[in-house]
Amino acid sequence: MINLEGKIVAEKINDDVKKKVDSIKQEPHLRIILTTGEKDALVYTKTLIKQAEKVGINADYVEISSGDEMVSAIEDARISTGISGVIIQRPYPKGVDVSLVQELIPREKDVDGVGYLNMGLLFSGVDGLFPATALAVIRLLEHYDYNFRGKRAVVIGRSLAVGRPLSMLLLHRHATVTICHSRTENLAGVVREGELVVVAVGKKHLITENMIGVGAWVVDCGFNYDETGGPYGDCDYDGVAEIAEAITPVPGGVGPITTAVLLENVLKAHLLVHRK
Template identity: 40%
Template sequence: MTAKVIDGNALSKQLRAEVTTRAAALTARGHQPGLAVILVGEDPASAVYVRNKVKACEDSGLLSVFDKYEATLSEAALLARIAALNADPAIHGILVQMPLPKHIDSGKVIEAIATHKDVDGYSVLSAGELMAGLPGFRPCTPYGCMKLIESTGVSLKGKHAVVIGRSNTVGKPMALLLLQANATVTVCHSGTPDLAYHTRQADVVVAAVGRRNTLTGDMVKPGAVVIDVGINRNDEGKLCGDVDFASVSEVASHLTPVPGGVGPMTITMLLVNTVEAAERAATQADA
């Protein structure tokens, strides 16, 4: 079997067309959606992602405000900037690119963002809303993974999903979203003694570890759907995921590539969350 490649760029294009339509309708009502993106320091990978986010906003007719600061920016100055953006009616979403320099407490920064502008879904309240099944902003990467799985037409109901990784931004929220979709969910991590034992039973595997070749073809059940969240570099410096694409594509039914899979969907769901935030604000303003 050769797996179907799940095209994250194509799905993004579809979803971004909907975002563009919704943004245009808001703009016509005098409520153009606005996203503020804050980058602190010079990390080259972060600079690429942030540039992609700002460009995606422009392409879909969202206003983007991009703040780039030196790595020496004080925590107090960053918190003051967030307070100003919280109060700015033209801004509906605030994203502070992670990681932040060590002298800044990222937890404190995330909690400083007004919940109704937390389009990353990183705050404790957003996490609680997801946990409780309440409306709120879902973290963009796992949200995008759900859309990629949906796009295969494979139902999650009653299926066994294995998540590899337990981060607050991907693994944990991913497990909750899969659970909400009625999958039976196993979460594996660096302390799991026999990873392959679990992944071989999975109808869906989401790999979010940050280590290449974590999942190989011999670890996958025939016909499984495999979502690769990893962003790594191979020995030649080429971008690659956590999944050994060649061997897994011989076994899986559907598989996301890196690049062109989860990455573009992360940005797309950020746009979706921002338009959602703007729609809520516009409804309140017009009420």
């Protein structure tokens, strides 16, 4: 069984980003917008800022508490020539819908890849800024020389952050893709047909060994903590590992690559902004 470790992939991406940042005159600048009082988002934000500093990217954050403040913060980031990229951390302030963010965020600074324009580029097969977790799955599998062509890929979860963009990235690599969600009938039967299974729903041990076909590759994008503080994913790792040919650990699989790809997107956005 292959343990799909993400650390070595993340390190390579980070090294490449740092080398490129060191070669340009003006350092990239990431602006993070988060809702006041969201402790988990703040912890992640501070971790992201530290990681950004390691690769030479300047990063800071502003806190907002309403939709109006969010609109203002996005506009400030849009017009600032010193800001290369912007992300808006979830959860959003009460009453704010994701469509507002998708509409307002400028394409060339949308390092989360959630805006309408970048989503349109992704679905059209044109290069753009795409969601980091979806890209991280691809980069992980490419590192391990996975052959996508013709494979039956089952993606569990249809979020704008992972499921839907990932399905397009897989389709562009000639996989045959099925997307499962909360209303999918006979989920176990559908998943069992997958030669590649990617799960991103945030539900502890949703995928068990009896749902996985022998020899499947399994990528677990879920990450959370149980009541004892222990991390867990969407797959029952020990059980699934007995059946699968390859599986990601949680933690240590997709997570490190997601952060690295996000910072890579910041560099890419910086080059887009300063190309004009």
